Each structure stands twice: as C-alpha cells, then as structure tokens.
Amino acid sequence: MFYIYCPYCKEHREEEEFHPRGQAHLLRPEDPENTSDEEWGDYLFFRDNPRGIHHEMWVHSVGCRKFFNITRNTVTYEILETYPMGEQPTITAETERVRKEQGVQAADGGWQTVGARPENKALNEETSS
Amino acid sequence: MTQTNRISAGGRIDRSRGLEFTFNGQRYQGFAGDTLASALLANGVDIVNRSFKYSRARGIVAAGAEEPNALVQLGARKDTQVPNVRATQQGLYNGLVARSTNGWPNVQRDVMSWVGKLGGNFMPPGFYYKTFMSPASMWMTYEKYIRMGAGLGRAPTESDPDIYDHMHHHCDVLVVGAGPAGLSAALSAARSGARVILCDEQEEMGGSLLDSRETLDDVAAVRWVEQTLTELGSMENVTLLPRTTANGYHDHNFVTLHERRTEHLADTASDAGFPGMPRARMHRVRATRVVLASGTHERPLVYANNDLPGNMVAGAVSTYIRRYGVVPGNSLVLSTSNDHAYRAALDWQEAGRKVVAIVDARANPEGDLVRQARDSGIRVITGSAVIEAKGTQRVSGARVSAVDLNHFVITGSIEDLECDTIASSGGYSPVVHLASHTGTRPQWDDKLLGFVPGEVKGLIAAGGVSGHYALEETLADGARAGRQAALDSGIESAEELALPATRKRRDGESCAIYQVPHEKKGLRVPKQFVDMQNDVTASAIELATREGFESIEHVKRYTALGFGTDQGKLGNINGMAIAARCLGRSIPEVGTTVFRPNYTPITFGAIVGRHCDELFDPKRYTALHQWHVENGAEFEDVGQWKRPWYFPHSANGKKESMHEAVARECLAVRQGVGILDASTLGKIDIQGPDAREFLGRVYTNKWAKLAPGRVRYGLMCKDDGMLMDDGTTSCLGDNHFLMTTTTGGAAGVLEWLEIWHQTEWPELQVYFNSVTDHWATMTVTGPDARKLMSEVTDIDLDREKFKFMDWKEGNVAGVPARVFRISFTGELAYEINVQANYAMQVWKTLFEHGEKYNLTPYGTETMHVLRAEKGLIIVGQDTDGSVTPEDLGMHWAIGYDKPFHWIGKRALSRPDTMRGDRKQLVGLKPKDPKVVLEEGAQIVLDPNESIPMSMMGHVTSSYYSPELDSGFALAVLKKGRERMGETVYLPMSDGKVHEAEVVSTVFIDPKGERQNV
Amino acid sequence: MSDVKEFQSRPTDTSRAESPLEWSLHEQKSLPHASNPGVILSEKPFMGQLILRGGAIVMDEAVREVMDMALPAKPLAVVSDDSGERSIQWLSPDEWLVIVPGGEEFELEQKLRQSLGQAHFSIVNVSGGQTLMSLKGSRAREVLMKSISYDVHPHAFPVGKGVSTTFAKATIIVRRTQEDGWELILRRSFADYCYRWLLDASREYGVSVTR
C-alpha cells in the first residue's frame, strides 16, 4: 500500500485516502470540431502504459479533494515525486536514463522527493488563477 | 497417561500449573508455557498426522513456523473450529481440543495408508495430468474422489462467535523478531527516542536465546532477555507485541502484524474470560524503517524415510529440551553438516538420555562444540551421513554410511545404528520472506550456503537473517541496525549500544549437503522427502527435470514443492539444490523463488476486522428514516442508502404484497397526493461568476439563459458521448446554482466537475460543494398537491406565479424551505428542500394536514412506475454506458450550436454513434395487457429464428400500470423510432414468446398537461 | 460574490429539530453507560457550520474583520477563538470549515459576504449535513487507532490540528481542539454507521454515551 505525499496537505497520507485517475498531463484537443475520428479515439482511449517511469494523476479524495500528479515507477512502485496540477515533472524516463548512464546512485532518505518545485505557493493563491 | 518425556527440571514452563487437553479423543496433561507440540511430545505422542498424498505416518519435525506435519483441527465446538493449526505455534490452554487433520479411522491405523503404500508408486508428480482422461464423462466422478482425498482440516460450519479488529500504527522503527538481533536493535533504537514497535511471533519473546546454551555477561542468556524486555516495556516510546507475526511486508514500508490475543487462552474470547476482546488483531503499521531480525530456519537433510516420526531438525530437539523440558525420545543419532547442530546432542546427553552417535558429513570437524561432544564421550562418525531411517510407526534405527558429496554416492559399508530419534541439520536458511514480499529477489551467498535478503529500500536486515550466526555478531548487528534505523528515520543522534559480553566460540566451516546419496538410485530409493506437507520427494524433483521442467517455477508447480501451508520453509532450498544437481547447474543459476504474503497463514477474520455483519458497509440513512421504519416501509439498497421501497399496509393481520402496495401508492399520486423522501439525490452547490459557463460545458443542453428562479433538466455525458448522469439544476442567483444528481451518481458527478475544473479549465471562477446531506428533500405530488401545500406554506402557489420549472423560497411548516416545481411523476409536484435537522417536523406536519387528502407515502418502486409511465429515464437502468442522448430521443436536450465544444459532443459524430441502426429508447405495450414483461427480456423480430437469434434490443423498465390496467415497458430497440406500431417478440426461458407493440415512451398524459396545472 | 442566493435555513423555532444522530440514539433505547468507561462519546448537535472557499489572502482579511480570528495559515491547522466555541479549520488550499454556535451561521455568512465584496469566493452552509461528536477518555486514542489510518500519536497530532481522512468505510474530519479529547465531524447520512463503529470499537474499554 502506497504512502503518498499530498502536495497540498503537505504530508504523507495512506493510499486509502486517494484514488488514481489515470495518465497525467492529458490534454483535451483544443478544437474537437477539427479533430479526426482517429485523433478523438486516441484522446479517449489510448494511454501511456510504460513499464517504468509513469506520470499519473491522483486525487486526494477524502482529504483536500485536490488532483495532483505523481511520478512513479510502475515496476518497483517507488514514488519519485508528487507535484501539483499545472506543474511539470522533474523526473522523467529520460532524466532517469541519463542518471543511470552517469552512474548516479539513487538518493536515499524516504520514499520520494517532495514536490517538484521547492516552493509551493498554493496556500495564498486561488487555484483558478 | 504421564508425561514420559518430560524432564524434572529446566525449561520455561510452569510445572505448578498443569493443563488438561484432548488430542484425537485422548486426554493428556501439559503445563503452562507449553505449546501443543511440546505437550504432545512430552506425552510421547509420535504420530500427529497422516500425509496428504501417501497417508504416511508423520510426527513433529520442528518447533516453530516451519513445521510441515503437525497440523491439527482445533476447537471443541462446531463454531470454534480452526483448521490446520500448527501445533508448534499453538499455546496450550486448559480444555484445548485438537484432532489430526487427516487419518481414518485414526492416525495410528489409517486405512488410506494402505492406498499410499500400494498406490504410492503409481502417483509420481503430475500423475493426475496423465490419467483420469477417459471416458471424458467420468472426470467429474474421478474429481469427486480426488477432492475427498485432498484438503487438510475442515472449515467450521457455523458462524464465528469471536470478533476481530484492526489497529493502525505509525512508527520510526519496526523491529520484526525479538531474538538477540531484534532485542538489541529495539533497545538501540528505543534509547535514541525513536518510536519503536517490536513484534515476535512466538508465545514468548527472546527467540533463540530462550533455548541457548550460551551466556551473556556470564549469566544465562535468558536473563538478558528478561532485563531487556523490562527496560523496553517501561519505555513510553516502545510498543511490545508478543504473539504477533509480521505476516506481510507491503510497499512503502507498510507491514501487517497479526496479533493473537485470545487464541492461546481458550477457544473463544468469552471462554478466556475476556468477552468483547478481539480474538486476533491486525496491526497495520506504517514504519519509517523496518529492522528485519527474523533469524533462520534450520534445513533438515533429505535422506530415505526422513519423514518417519522421530526424525527432527536438530535445533528443534534443543528447543524442546531447553525451553519446554521435553526430550522427544530416548536414543539419538544426529546427522549434521555443521557445528551448531552439535548442541542437540549435548542437550540430549545433559538431559540424561543416550546419544548413539553424531554423524558428521565433514571429513575433519574441529570446532569447539565438536571437541565438547567428543570430550563428553559422544561417538562422532565423520565424512558420513544418515542415509535412511528405519522403522514403521517411529524411527527404530539409522543406516549410516560414508558419503562422497562431489560424486553424490555412498562410499564404504553401511552401518545400522539403533535409535528412536534422528536429528538432522543441513545448515541454516535465513528467513528472508518479508524482504521479498515486494518483489526483491533474495541473493545466494556461497559462504553461508543460503539466500540472504536482497536490497529493499527502508528495510535493514539484522542478525541471523543477514548471515550473522555467532551470538556476539548477531547482537552487534542488531544494535547497528537499530541505531541506523533510528538515524534514518530522522532521529538526530543515537548512542551506540553497550552489548553484553559473550564467550567466544570457534565454529568450523559447514559443508554443503542437501539430499543424501543412497545405495539405490532414482525412484528405487525409499522415499526421501523434501516437502513433507505436499509429499514431494527428491526423486519427484528428479523426474520433473527429466520430463523437461527445467525452470524452478516449473519444478515447483509440477511437484507442488513449497505450495503447502508452510510455504516450503524447510524444503525449498533443499528442493532447489536437488533440481540444481539434476540440471547440472548451481543453485543461484537455478534461481530463487520469491515469497508472497502471508509469512504464516492468517485468519480471514483478522484481515476482515470489524468490517463484517452490520459494519460490512455503511448504511446511509436520510433524516426521515425513523418515520419510514415506524410506518412499516420495506427498504431498497440504492448504493449505500437505505431507501423506502414501498409502504405496505397491514390490515387484519395481512400485509399487502408489493404489487398491491405499489398499485395503491400509484393511484394515490395519480388521483390524490403522495409524498416521496427524495433526500438521497445528490445536491451540489455551485457558486462563481463562471458557474453558468461551466454548466454549459458539462451538460449537453443550454444554460446561458436560465434565469434566477428557474429550473432546468440537464444531461451529462462523458467525452465518449455516452450518458453518465442526469438531473435538474436550478438557478438560485446569476452566479449561484444548485445541481441535483442521481442518488448513485452524487460522488462521481462532484468529482467529475472537480476534475474538469482543476485539470482542464482552472481559469473558470467557480466552486463546487456537496450539500447532499445538508438538505432533506421531499416531493409532494398529485392533483391535490397544491391544496395540501397551501395549508402549510406561505409561498404563493398560484399557477401563474409559481409555474412548472420554477422554484421559490418561503416557509413550509414553519421551516425555511426552497420549493421546486419539478415533476418526476408527470403530476403537479412540489419538491421541498429544508435543512435536514428540521426535515422531520416538516414531514410530520405535512402528514398532519395531509390526512384529509389521504396523503400517501410512496417508495422507489412507485416512483419508478410513475416516471416510466411518463417515459422518464433512470440513468443506469434505462441506460448502460453505451447510450447517447440521441439514442434516448432527447435531441431537445442537445445544444449542438453552443459556442463551447461541450463534453461528449465530438463523440456523437463518430461512425458508430452516427450508425443508422443504433438502439433507441421506445415504449413497448404487451399485446396481452396482463403480461408484465421481464426487465432484461431480449427483443427479436422473428420468433422462429433458430439460436443464436438476432437480438434487436431489450426491455429496460417494465411494470404494471394501475392507471392503464396493463403492463407496459421501456426498451431499447434497434431503429426503434422507425418501428412505431410494429410487433416485436420476446422469447422467454419458460418457452413462452410475448408479443408487444412498439409505442411511444410516454404512456400517460402525452401532452404533459397534468404537471402544468 | 454578488448574485448568490443567501438563505437562512434555520427556523426561528428549533424545538423540534433532530440531529443526525437522533435515529441512532433513539433506536438504542438506553444509552451505553459503563461504570468505569475508557471511552466517552457525546454528540454536540446543531452547530452552525460553513464551508468557505476562496483565496487565502482575501479570506484571511474577511475572517479577521468579521470573526476577529486569523485564517489557519498552515495546512491541517485548526484555530479556535478564546471561548473555544468558534473555530476555523483548513480543509484544502482554498477551503475552510467554520464552526460556530448554532444560530450564528447565517449572520456570519452575511457579514463575510459583505466583507468579501466582489472577490471570487463561495460560502456554503452545511449545518444540517454534518454533526460534531466529542470523543474522550483514557482509551480514546486507541479507539481512533482502530478506526482511522492517520497517525494520532501526540507527536504527529498536536492540539490545533485537524484532518479529513478515512474512517472505517466512511470519511470523517478528526480534530484536536483541546488537550483532553477529540472532535469528530460526521456526515449526516454516515453518522449512524460511524456511531455504531465507535461503540463496537470501544466496547472492550467500556464506553459511555452522554447526550
């Protein structure tokens, strides 16, 4: 069972408080009218399914009700980072590959690095801004 | 019967507290502190069970979780039966009743053993794949007999009288195992101030120190255990959990610990004098660091007839003598590959019984214990091993021979030694199970001749499990691990633990021996058991490899090696070694097996906890529930809600049937006035300047012009164009809306709104909050609704001022209310929302005034009939995730020309959604009005077509209509709207074929005049 | 925000009100009363409860002005006024729960709306939708440990903290507003389930329920 850092509650919570909601950074086509059936089908049904680093969206359903993203290894189940909506991951399959090639040891200390960006300004921001 | 094998002094038992118990119908005595196994051995009980496949006599082999044979059926009563309890792990209590799981008529004289003896040779591994195939029709009969022969204990046949629960913990350091390493780890971490949990599966903490010959600070090691536990027990930051098995290690250091709370005391908590106490508790622990100090399991040697009662692992012999004061025999032969096992012989001799010989596979053993044995006058036979046990019901002798392990042959002559016990040791296997539960593979260590844990983040292995076998090393490794764990968990500083002094002992090198060679070969050798519980022999493994099963997983599966309730704790490594030898590979080349939870079997009840019976799932109640109960409602489960289904009247001791009640309720609404508790509908408060825009995006229809004071029905689709929910939304203020959802859809719709807002359109200024529980909703409907309402409200109900699809606020029964003129019945209707705390008074006041109008409460069934008569759909009943608004004929609710490309729109122009022969919602009128079509009945056009028939659709809703005095139905039908007036057929399972006419979905008041009055 | 429909949903005569636990307590006939209870439960019904949504800065200004209290600055914080009767709890970066004595909520909502003016915010009255339960006694923490997976050790859960979390198979808000005991906020329709669960989990410690 995962122990997930909620970037809004700013602490780890048990997986039971969350729900996975599929691939992160999914964008609805901006102009559906001019989207082909194939493109629309891709948007509806075709998802990344990597064996390894995956960026996925979760919702802290029984906590703050906020959606956020997790970078997780789908084989080891290690959570590498969690970050709020609207931000980009700092760890990707590409960065991991580079890191591996450079022989960098995995950082120790807990399950995940916390927050993709050092400072989260969410507290004094409206989510809609 | 007296305790023939009990010695007069020593051990951790309390000889002043005698306990009575029954095994296989025979009464015995034991002492407090015994396990069932030690008490059985004390009483000289040799045969405790019969084996699974060959029905061979089996005795106790080990002293802990690794025991494969001593499985018993526990419990004195039908409802307290526990199957397959390991006697070595069951604390003895007064009145304990146990039986062997197998053996008929009894374990001593088992009829099946003759089958095993005569037929055993016809049962090589996988024999069942090769036979029982003809005639094909006989398999179910063969299977019946195979099943009867299989299985171990029996499931209880009555409900469990005990309860179970869960407890959640968070700690800095969880230490698994309270042997020397675990204790020093816990002490080291605890003194640093860390929050520590220490658990141990045994009845008493201390692990190997409880039967150790060694001293710490020059006193018996067990004294140090006592001191340490006293200190740990006094610390506020330490939780001690004895009788607690760490059974599963899960991701991110989540560990489940199963604590036996009353199982060691009596059959049930009540019998133990603790009514209300859980029989077992599952601790769900999130640990920052886990110290795994689970120690080792000793490996027995695999020699012929090694399963006869009287064969034991060497360490178990020591445990029984030193911890329980039981010598499990009179004369011992020890067969070993290492120094450590010599303890068994020394303990045996010190207990006053005869050691016939120590047979050591090594050519030149010369450690301290070896010297001690020799000095004590024990005969040590070197370069040799016990190759076969003699005996029928119990060991009567050992055949010993010199062995050449490199060529896997015996050399020289065979000596027969007389003895009644053979102890063996082939070395030690670290108990790596937990460390591999999350998929990390154990690593083979050539020096240790065993697998040690692989690297698991957050887990530190310490002591025996990481290959530190000497006591001083074990203690030091534990202390190091405990300190490291505390520091890793964020404790700033931790002192190094001062360890008690040990006496240095020199141990010689062990040798690698698993299966012992025999003078015969292959299946001609008397059976050499690798996995006793599953009757897997060395030759079975050999045969499997010969048949092409070369992966260790194939070998395991073909032979069933390691699939028992002991999960191969004794046998797996031996089995792999044998497979490796047969395949000409090394053990690490053959691979390793990954263990899965549980470490030892865990009661279902403990995993379930208190999530059973009435707490299995929440029952959600509305604010009016008490009234419904008091007025005789029958309830329907809708999601977690308990909703009144119908309100049967009782008169003269006769209760109305549902049909009668629903007919009465329907007519009351159509002709007078009825009332429905609709509080379960989802309600979402939406505020913000972009609320209207947002609605336009998530609903298929238009919202731009809905004025305050007005209500509109909306359809919600997913982006695949399929309907997901529906409901009305009211404009409360220009920037303020109240959305209703279906009862089942409430949570999902709120999340749906949030996900689009938070991820796709964060720029829209709008907030959503659930107010489902805040508002109670009651629907007053029927021609007399206005009359009734006018008596209790100050709202002007004039039909011109308060029109259909308007809402107003005012007081109802003295309570501030919002009243909505919306109708799900087709009749004049007022939906009243009041704050739930005041709902009951409103409801009761309505009934006070409603009596003269025969105000009739109705439930979900009547609601369904009334809405279906009007052709109004229920999402999830008339739709199934493959239905578009177009399919439902709801073109009027689709705003194709809305400026924003709302959710679901694009999908409606895909080839499949544009198909001309899609299923469409229609009404069906059975030709025979007495027929109420079955919901789910399939529609065909040609009733004479042979199977498979061409199904054109199905009935989604079907009821008897009291107003029409006829059955009627809603259905989805291919090209349904083109088929108005056609006859369709519904072939039923009883052979009848119903005929129905395709009609409009609106059966009553097609112009909708009644709701507008 | 203007164009939002304020609504006083509380009647002037509240004598016939029924709290979310009315049915459960009624059905029990006599309330549990252990001689030496390790757990003491009591409902604090009919509190005024508002959900505030909006930006933290503007909301902070508004509650300072109207309630003379600061908005909790940190996630999972609960602040109470000196009387202990009014509190504001952080629920999410743009969501707070305000609890006040029953009857104050509507006036409070109006004042807050006035203070917030044209900012984008939302205030929702949820007083009928949830209820408070006080959980006290020497074994209260163990009962919570049986019920929620959140860490309730004093190190992790000091006074002034509140979380929304999983309670058995329901959702609950747990808060510590004072040293000796806990406050649970139960959703109306789940209140009976939570109450039964609490009684069951408390049984081995002895439980008393007071009204």
Added chain:
Amino acid sequence: MQRYSGFGLVKHAFGHHENWERQWRNPEPKKQYDVIIVGGGGHGLATAYYLAKEFGVKNVAVVEKGWLGGGNTARNTTIVRSNYLWDEAARLYNHSLDLWKGLSQDLNYNVMFSQRGVLNLGHTLQDMRDIQRRVNANRLNGVDSEVVTPQQIKEIEPEIDISNRARYPIMGASWQKSAGVARHDAVAWGFARGADAHGVDLLQNTEVTGFKIRDGKVLGVHTNRGDIEAHTVGCVAAGNSGVLAEMAGIKLPLESHPLQALVSEPLKPILNTVTMSNHVHGYVSQSDKGDLVIGAGIDGYLGYGQRGSYPTIEHTLQAIVEMFPMFSRVRMNRQWGGIVDTCPDACPILSKTKVKGLYFNCGWGTGGFKATPGSGHVFAASLAKGEMHPIAAPFSIDRFHTGALIDEHGAAGVAH
C-alpha cells in the same frame, strides 16, 4: 509423443518411472519460421498448437522471455465460463467453452476442466435486472444460463448465507451450469506438449528485443538469442503487449494493472461451485487440492510489479465472509498478483495492425484464462489465413476509433 493413460502410468510405475520422456523439447532457434508467436503463455501456446494441428502451419516458433505459462496463466483463479452479455463476446467465450469440453482428450493431458457451474449473485434490484438481461441474452445466443432464486442458490451451494442478516442480502443469481474451473498450469503444459509434438519450437528464455519491419511489413524479430525471420508474427504477451507494440511503433489502448488473488489453507471439500459477486466484490471456488481460491478486484493504478495494494485483499475477504460467514476462522495462506492488460471496454483485442503480418492478441483483462483455447483457435485461424476469423473480427483495434466498443464491464466486473 508418449501417450498418457492410466495404463501407461501403471506400466511406468513398474519401471520406477525411469522411462518418462520430456514433455517438450528445448530446441535451438532456427533462422526462419513461417509464424512466430511472441509469448509462451496459455494463449500463445494454444495459438501455436492449433496452427500446427488444425491449420497445417507447422514451422512455428513460440518465443518466450521466461518460462512457459509463467505469466497470468500461472496466476489466475482458473474460472471458465461464457455468460457474457454482448453477442460478440458471448460467441468468443462460448467457442472457447466448446473447446474446453474436449480439451483433456484432444491434448491427451488432463487439464482437469471441472464443470461445476458458476453463480453470479445479485444483491440489489439493479443487479437482478442486469442478471435477467444477461441470462436472456445468453439463452438466445446458445449459452446455457438461467436465473435462480435464493433457495435454489442454497441448494447449489449449501454453505452460502442467503439470510437477511447480510448487509446486502442475496436476491438471486445467474447460474451457468456448464461453466467451471480448470487446472491452470496443466493448460499451458498440455498445449506446450501438444504444440511440440506437432513440431512447434518452444524457445524459452528468449526475449524479443525488437521487430524487423521494412516497408510496413514485418520480416521477423530480434531476440537475445539472435534474429529470427518470419513474415507472420503474432504477439500474445498480455501485460507486456504495450512494450512490444511500442517496439513496433504501434499504440494500443491498453493499461496494465495489478490483479490480486489469494488462497486459503487446504480444506476438506466444502464448496461445490464457483460463486461470484460483483456487488460485494469477491468470488470464491475451491480447488481440487482443497484451497479456497479467492479473487480480488483490479487495483486502479498501472503496475507491473505482480502485486497490488493490501486494502484490496481486505475488501475481498470482507466480501467472502459476508457471503460465507463461517469462513471467518479459516486462514489465508498466500496472496499474489498478476498483470492484466485491460481495454477500455473490458474486451480483448484480436487484430491486425498497420504493420502487415504483425498481429496482436491482447487486452484480455481479467477474462483471459477462460478464453485460452478459443482465443488460440481463432487467432491461429486468422494468422494462417491472413484474415481475421469471423469470431475475432469484432475485436479489432479500429473499434476504438469508430466507437464500436463492446462494453462488457458489467459482465467482467469482479467476475473474472
């Protein structure tokens, strides 16, 4: 191939079992085959078997990166049934069920197909509507299926609790009498032995590292044991399909999720049939060895770790004890997880791809085991003829672009 029989067993016993032959060879890969099957699980082996036996394509290799039958074939709860809702799915699974019926004899390998029936319970009015709909559709599709009352359920499975004590009392069930369970490993081994006997090369420990594709046509595969040529390649790799597809530059609408299962300790016979409940979410049967074999739901996240989350196990056992309260004192022995490749409509993909000669058979989700012979058979027919078999045709990848999904979530549910 050495024929197996009871008589043969006796004969071998007198020879101390020294003359049993290998069940399949361990050949070196050839340079070229007519067809390569990627994936040596049940479906892949069945495909190879039927290709060689029924469609005359004998120059076939099965390329398996681990050991035969080591994926979901080894990790499922062995249920075989065909009571699917939609015509397309019912046809596919019923075709499979027909093959199951004679499979032991056809393979000369006892796969222990035990037709002990399957109950799908209903606990709510909507459950019962869904059950009636499915049973009616099944019946007209030629699938044996009936609606049974709680009393009839009790006669079929006497230990079940049909009382109103339950939180969600049982209101009825659908009952497919010809459904049942089979011995999962034996299915893989039986097909392996049969395929081998017809000349198929089973290449274990051989991992595909890429595809050789030129001008939109597949020419073979690259493996860790060298390149192997073939103009027809069928990928039958369950949870690894996505990874293979990516190598070929194809995207599949698959997500790989953990699916967990567990067994109790072995018990004397207590359950007669297979009982499943979508509503309380759990299902149980008893293996011939005596274990209660219990299935859990899918975990919601992607996972290739062959394990899921513990609460899923808890919820499942809660459901089992809700249906069978007396199992509370029975003990759970082991849990494990498979990797199921799920499609958005809970139906498989049997399809050509934009690469000519490259076919995929995947996306079976929780329904793979029961389909093993049927899937292998229609896929083999498709590979042999270069045209999708009529039963397979509706399961093309195209449906995710046209929208012609076959939504079997209701039938799949927890009911694997």
